[in-house]
Structure formats: structure tokens, C-alpha cells
Amino acid sequence: MADFSSLGLSDWLINQCKQLGISKPTPVQEHCVPVILQGRDCMGCAKTGSGKTAAFVLPVLQKLSEDPYGIFCLVLTPTRELAYQIAEQFRVLGKPLGLKDCIVVGGMDMVSQALALSNKPHVVVATPGRLADHIRSSDTFSMSKIQFLILDEADRLLDQGCTDFTKDLETIMGILPAKRQTLLFSATLTDTLQELKNIAMNKPFFWESKSETRTVEExxxxxxxxxxxxxxxxxxxxxxxxxxxxxxxxxxxxxxxxxxxxxxxxxxxxxxxxxxxxxxxxxxxxxxxxxxxxxxxxxxxxxxxxxxxxxxxxxxxxxxxxxxxxxxxxxxxxxxxxxxxxxxxxxxxxxxxxxxxxxxxxxxxxxxxxxxxxxxxxxxxxxxxxxxxxxxxxxxxxxxxxxxxxxxxINKRKQLILEGKDPDLEAKRKAELEKIRSRKKLFKQKIRQSIQKQKHGRMKRKQKEALA
CATH class of the missing domain: 3.40.50.300 (P-loop containing nucleotide triphosphate hydrolases)
Structure with missing residues (x-):
């Protein structure tokens, strides 16, 4: 197995890994880190607990050390807890750089977040909803020069069934530069290959764990x-x-x-x-x-x-x-x-x-x-x-x-108001849709009953003919 020095990482990063007790790269790190350092877009799909976060944190920190400026990297993730966990890993591994990070998630004070964003942190870790809110309501920060866009748990973020995430992602993509590296990581990525082709530009590299199972043997x-x-x-x-x-x-x-x-x-x-x-x-x-x-x-x-x-x-x-x-x-x-x-x-x-x-x-x-x-x-x-x-x-x-x-x-109403919607109108619209669904269901039931009656009638006629 390769060691970290063979991946092209700097000595200071290798020392940081050793201090954390990480001596050898995992397969996802071994395959993805060199490719990201080459400047290519990357999508990594591997089991949970396989070291995916470090697979993007390490090359981003190396690139940042070569040309430090803010805002250098944006990480999007679906949950608040995961955002804090990713930021912590950036902070620990990037300590020798004096890394400045900013966490932008719901449930926290927007004013202090806006202030942190205007101070040009090196890395912003955000949930799409809250970051999109800041973009719509403020112009005190710019992401026009970011070098990295990272989507962690990318399958959830790109899930077309989740309309709120999709809408917020469109708002965020609108302020990002076309010239950037896009990295996607998750344990379940199979449904999102097409999405990557739409947003990845730089000779995208695909790596998927060879194991057929999606869960670990242990x-x-x-x-x-x-x-x-x-x-x-x-x-x-x-x-x-x-x-x-x-x-x-x-x-x-x-x-x-x-x-x-x-x-x-x-x-x-x-x-x-x-x-x-x-x-x-x-x-x-x-x-x-x-x-x-x-x-x-x-x-x-x-x-x-x-x-x-x-x-x-x-x-x-x-x-x-x-x-x-x-x-x-x-x-x-x-x-x-x-x-x-x-x-x-x-x-x-x-x-x-x-x-x-x-x-x-x-x-x-x-x-x-x-x-x-x-x-x-x-x-x-x-x-x-x-x-x-x-x-x-x-x-x-x-x-x-x-x-x-x-x-x-009450929480639902607050969310609708934040999205610029009228809660009462939305409730009426939902009730109307429910009525339409009920009518359709009733109509289908009547058709099924009618078909059953016709079948029953035909069977009775056949029985009479057979007896005659």
C-alpha cells in the first residue's frame, strides 16, 4: 500500500496526519488525492467510514498553502452536524496554516454568520438552504474566486426529488466561477453520475470502491x-x-x-x-x-x-x-x-x-x-x-x-415565510391538491368496480350457456 508521501502531499501535511494517528492512506484517499492535486474534478464513491472527508480536505489544504486567499473553498453538505464535523477536520489538519473557516447552517444567528463571511474565511462549510438565504439577502461577500466546490453526501444534495435542495443549489451555482474544481463524495453515488457531467468541467475522474457490497464486512x-x-x-x-x-x-x-x-x-x-x-x-x-x-x-x-x-x-x-x-x-x-x-x-x-x-x-x-x-x-x-x-x-x-x-x-409556517411564500395560500393549495387526488382515487375505484361487474356478468352468462 502507498504512503502519504507517494500521493504528492507536503511534509507538513504528512506530519499533521501522523499527529492524528493516520499513518497510511485508505483506498479512496490513495486514488483521489493525486488526481485532485493534478487539478481534475473528482467523484469518489466508497463505503461509510472509509476516509472520504480526508480525501478532499488534504489536497485542498495543500493547494491553499501554495496560494492562500479567502474565500478559497466551499463545502456543501446536507446536515448541520456533518458541516461542523467537516469544519473540525479542516481546522485540525490545517492548523499550521492558521486556517480560517466559517460554518453557515440553519438554526444559528444569521448576523454573526454574515459577519464571518465578510471577513473572507479560507473555507466555508455550509448547508445549501442557509447559504442560499445569505446570497439572496446580502452582498457583503463574494465567492467569484473560489478554487474548490465540494459536495459531501452528494447523492442527497443532487437528489432531484428534493426540490428545496435543488432550488438552493441553483442559487449557489449562480455566484460561483465556471473555472473551479468540483469534487463529489458519498457512499451512494450511482444515481448522480449524470448530474456530475452537468457541473464538472475539468476532465472528471470517477472512482468507485471495487467491493460489490455497500456495507463493510465487519x-x-x-x-x-x-x-x-x-x-x-x-x-x-x-x-x-x-x-x-x-x-x-x-x-x-x-x-x-x-x-x-x-x-x-x-x-x-x-x-x-x-x-x-x-x-x-x-x-x-x-x-x-x-x-x-x-x-x-x-x-x-x-x-x-x-x-x-x-x-x-x-x-x-x-x-x-x-x-x-x-x-x-x-x-x-x-x-x-x-x-x-x-x-x-x-x-x-x-x-x-x-x-x-x-x-x-x-x-x-x-x-x-x-x-x-x-x-x-x-x-x-x-x-x-x-x-x-x-x-x-x-x-x-x-x-x-x-x-x-x-x-x-409553526416551524413549517416560519419556513414558508422565509421562502417568501404565504402559509395560508400554500395550505389552500395543498388542500385543493388533496381533493383532486381523492377524486382521482374515487374515479379509479369506480372504474375498477365497473370492470369487476362486467367480468362477473360475463362469467354468469358463460355459466348459463354451459348449463343450457
């Missing part, structure tokens, strides 16, 4: 088949089992909605599990504080929505539990990628109901691996079933008393 991937009503009892039983056997293990539980995340966190605390939560309806400072406490091991169980599934490097996680089967295979890949990182072992367990079989089959097809059944003592689960269901219902009643759903609606 990960033991399991499932538990459970009726919907018994799912929470299985979850409590699993956590009790893991905490009894390994009191130092860290566990992440993924769920699909903020409300579910909140309820599960309340419920598990009632069972005296050291639980903390992470979802998008929490204030940003609280999200950072909770994540820091989980990383530090103050709390051993994190319940999160998919806001925590992307790129977050928490090396000590031993177990990932999917409380719901993810709707898309790539969501599964990112979720389970939070464990078995950097060569460590890990376990992932997905709770599968009778309605989720097709979702698991889609996941297995994508990762080229069959999930194995996780053995559970059903008698033990049934013993706690009533207690778990009663506790959950009590937590739901408590949450309803806090106007959680109302707060969600």
Missing part, C-alpha cells in the same frame, strides 16, 4: 420479524439484553419521524435507559450538545431520525437498530454505516413488520447480502408487552399536552 446485519403492535416490546428487550451483557456499548436507534423519536426517547427513559435524542425539531444548540454527550459516552443510547444517518463519525457505536425498515436502500446503507467504522466490528438489527418485507428485499438486492434473523426469546418479549404498550401510550399523552404537533406546524 458489520453483522440482522433482522427481527415482528408484528407492528409488538415492535416496541422487541426494542426494549433488545436494549435490555445489550446493556446487561455489555454496559459500555453505545447504541443508535433510527426512527422515521421527529414525533416517533421524541416518544421512544421518553418511553426508554421511563425504563431507566440512559437515552438522548436527535431530530430536526430540536434547537440547534441542543442538537450539538446531545451529540457531544453521546460521543463522550455520557449517554449510551441515541435515538435519532435520519438527520444522524449521514457521515457522522462516532467510532464507538457497537449497535445500530432500525426501529422502522428504511423506505430506500441507500437510507439503510447510511444508517448502518454509523457502526463497524474504520475496521471495527458492529451489529445492525432491523425490526421488520409484515408490511416491510419488500423494503428488506430491496435492501438485500442493493447491498448484495442476505440479512440473517436475530434470535430472540419471544416469551421474554411477551412478558413485558403490556407494560411497554401502556408506557408508550402514557408518553404519547404527555407529548400531546406539550403541543408538539402545533410546534411542528
Amino acid at each position: 458489520l453483522d446485519q440482522r433482522y427481527i420479524l415482528t408484528p407492528e403492535k409488538v415492535k416496541d416490546a422487541y426494542l426494549v428487550h433488545l436494549i435490555q439484553t445489550f446493556t446487561d451483557e455489555h454496559d459500555d456499548w453505545s447504541i443508535i436507534i433510527f426512527t422515521n419521524t421527529c414525533k416517533s423519536c421524541q416518544i421512544l426517547s421518553m418511553m426508554l427513559r421511563e425504563f431507566n435507559f440512559p437515552t438522548i435524542r436527535l431530530h430536526s425539531m430540536m434547537k440547534q444548540k441542543q442538537r450539538f450538545a446531545n451529540l457531544a454527550m453521546f460521543k463522550a459516552g455520557v449517554y449510551k443510547i441515541l435515538i435519532a431520525t435520519d438527520v444522524a444517518s449521514r457521515g457522522l463519525d462516532i467510532p464507538s457505536v457497537q449497535v445500530v437498530i432500525n426501529h422502522n425498515a428504511p423506505g430506500r436502500p441507500k437510507i439503510y446503507i447510511h444508517r448502518v454505516g454509523r457502526t463497524a467504522r474504520a475496521g471495527r466490528n458492529g451489529v445492525s438489527i432491523t425490526l421488520v413488520t409484515q408490511y416491510d418485507i419488500h423494503l428488506v428485499q430491496a435492501v438485500e438486492e442493493q447491498i448484495q447480502t442476505k440479512l440473517k434473523e436475530y434470535p430472540v426469546e419471544e416469551k421474554e418479549v411477551l412478558k413485558i408487552l403490556t407494560q411497554v404498550n401502556v408506557t408508550r401510550r402514557q408518553c404519547e399523552i404527555k407529548l400531546e399536552a406539550t403541543d408538539f404537533d402545533e410546534k411542528k406546524e
Whole structure:
């Protein structure tokens, strides 16, 4: 295997890597760093935990040391937590340069962010929505001379199904220079090859990990088949089992909605599990504080929505539990990628109901691996079933008393106002669309019923003719 000096990196950068305990490059670094140093655009696709962030941070810092100016590099990423993690890596590796960075994400003060941008930092790490807001509302900074545009978790950023991201990206692209290097990195990039061709100019280099599977070999991937009503009892039983056997293990539980995340966190605390939560309806400072406490091991169980599934490097996680089967295979890949990182072992367990079989089959097809059944003592689960269901219902009643759903609606209205839309008009438009969908559904049902009647009539006639 190559070492960092053979990649063309300067001695000061190699020393910084050594100080961090990084002695040899990973495959994604080995293949992508030299190409980026040559000035070519690059797209790297590799498993989670394979060192993708350093694959773009190292060459950017080397180029910056040769010609330091601000704003030199823009990094776009889909989540706030990931933005802070990337900025930290730039800061640590770029310390000898006296690197100035700026983080531009939602949930934080816009005025202080605008001031930081006007001070011309070397590196800006941003979520598209907040940066686009600054571009629309301010002219105190310029990105017309940036040398690098980096899209981390590029598949999510370029997902055409996500209209808000797409709109914001168009605003950002409008102020960037045509002459620049564009770098895209993710664990799941297959659907975005066409997008790169549209925005990459300099002889784009494609590198994809040769492994057919999208998850690492050290990960033991399991499932538990459970009726919907018994799912929470299985979850409590699993956590009790893991905490009894390994009191130092860290566990992440993924769920699909903020409300579910909140309820599960309340419920598990009632069972005296050291639980903390992470979802998008929490204030940003609280999200950072909770994540820091989980990383530090103050709390051993994190319940999160998919806001925590992307790129977050928490090396000590031993177990990932999917409380719901993810709707898309790539969501599964990112979720389970939070464990078995950097060569460590890990376990992932997905709770599968009778309605989720097709979702698991889609996941297995994508990762080229069959999930194995996780053995559970059903008698033990049934013993706690009533207690778990009663506790959950009590937590739901408590949450309803806090106007959680109302707060969600208020947040939605705020977001629409920030986007320059009238919340009431949007609500009317949504209601009209719902009416149209209902009419279409009713119309289709009537057509199906009519066809069924005709078929039934034909069958009766044939039976009469046969009898005659």
C-alpha cells in the first residue's frame, strides 16, 4: 500500500496526519488525492467510514498553502452536524496554516454568520438552504474566486426529488466561477453520475470502491420479524439484553419521524435507559450538545431520525437498530454505516413488520447480502408487552399536552415565510391538491368496480350457456 508521501502531499501535511494517528492512506484517499492535486474534478464513491472527508480536505489544504486567499473553498453538505464535523477536520489538519473557516447552517444567528463571511474565511462549510438565504439577502461577500466546490453526501444534495435542495443549489451555482474544481463524495453515488457531467468541467475522474457490497464486512446485519403492535416490546428487550451483557456499548436507534423519536426517547427513559435524542425539531444548540454527550459516552443510547444517518463519525457505536425498515436502500446503507467504522466490528438489527418485507428485499438486492434473523426469546418479549404498550401510550399523552404537533406546524409556517411564500395560500393549495387526488382515487375505484361487474356478468352468462 502507498504512503502519504507517494500521493504528492507536503511534509507538513504528512506530519499533521501522523499527529492524528493516520499513518497510511485508505483506498479512496490513495486514488483521489493525486488526481485532485493534478487539478481534475473528482467523484469518489466508497463505503461509510472509509476516509472520504480526508480525501478532499488534504489536497485542498495543500493547494491553499501554495496560494492562500479567502474565500478559497466551499463545502456543501446536507446536515448541520456533518458541516461542523467537516469544519473540525479542516481546522485540525490545517492548523499550521492558521486556517480560517466559517460554518453557515440553519438554526444559528444569521448576523454573526454574515459577519464571518465578510471577513473572507479560507473555507466555508455550509448547508445549501442557509447559504442560499445569505446570497439572496446580502452582498457583503463574494465567492467569484473560489478554487474548490465540494459536495459531501452528494447523492442527497443532487437528489432531484428534493426540490428545496435543488432550488438552493441553483442559487449557489449562480455566484460561483465556471473555472473551479468540483469534487463529489458519498457512499451512494450511482444515481448522480449524470448530474456530475452537468457541473464538472475539468476532465472528471470517477472512482468507485471495487467491493460489490455497500456495507463493510465487519458489520453483522440482522433482522427481527415482528408484528407492528409488538415492535416496541422487541426494542426494549433488545436494549435490555445489550446493556446487561455489555454496559459500555453505545447504541443508535433510527426512527422515521421527529414525533416517533421524541416518544421512544421518553418511553426508554421511563425504563431507566440512559437515552438522548436527535431530530430536526430540536434547537440547534441542543442538537450539538446531545451529540457531544453521546460521543463522550455520557449517554449510551441515541435515538435519532435520519438527520444522524449521514457521515457522522462516532467510532464507538457497537449497535445500530432500525426501529422502522428504511423506505430506500441507500437510507439503510447510511444508517448502518454509523457502526463497524474504520475496521471495527458492529451489529445492525432491523425490526421488520409484515408490511416491510419488500423494503428488506430491496435492501438485500442493493447491498448484495442476505440479512440473517436475530434470535430472540419471544416469551421474554411477551412478558413485558403490556407494560411497554401502556408506557408508550402514557408518553404519547404527555407529548400531546406539550403541543408538539402545533410546534411542528409553526416551524413549517416560519419556513414558508422565509421562502417568501404565504402559509395560508400554500395550505389552500395543498388542500385543493388533496381533493383532486381523492377524486382521482374515487374515479379509479369506480372504474375498477365497473370492470369487476362486467367480468362477473360475463362469467354468469358463460355459466348459463354451459348449463343450457
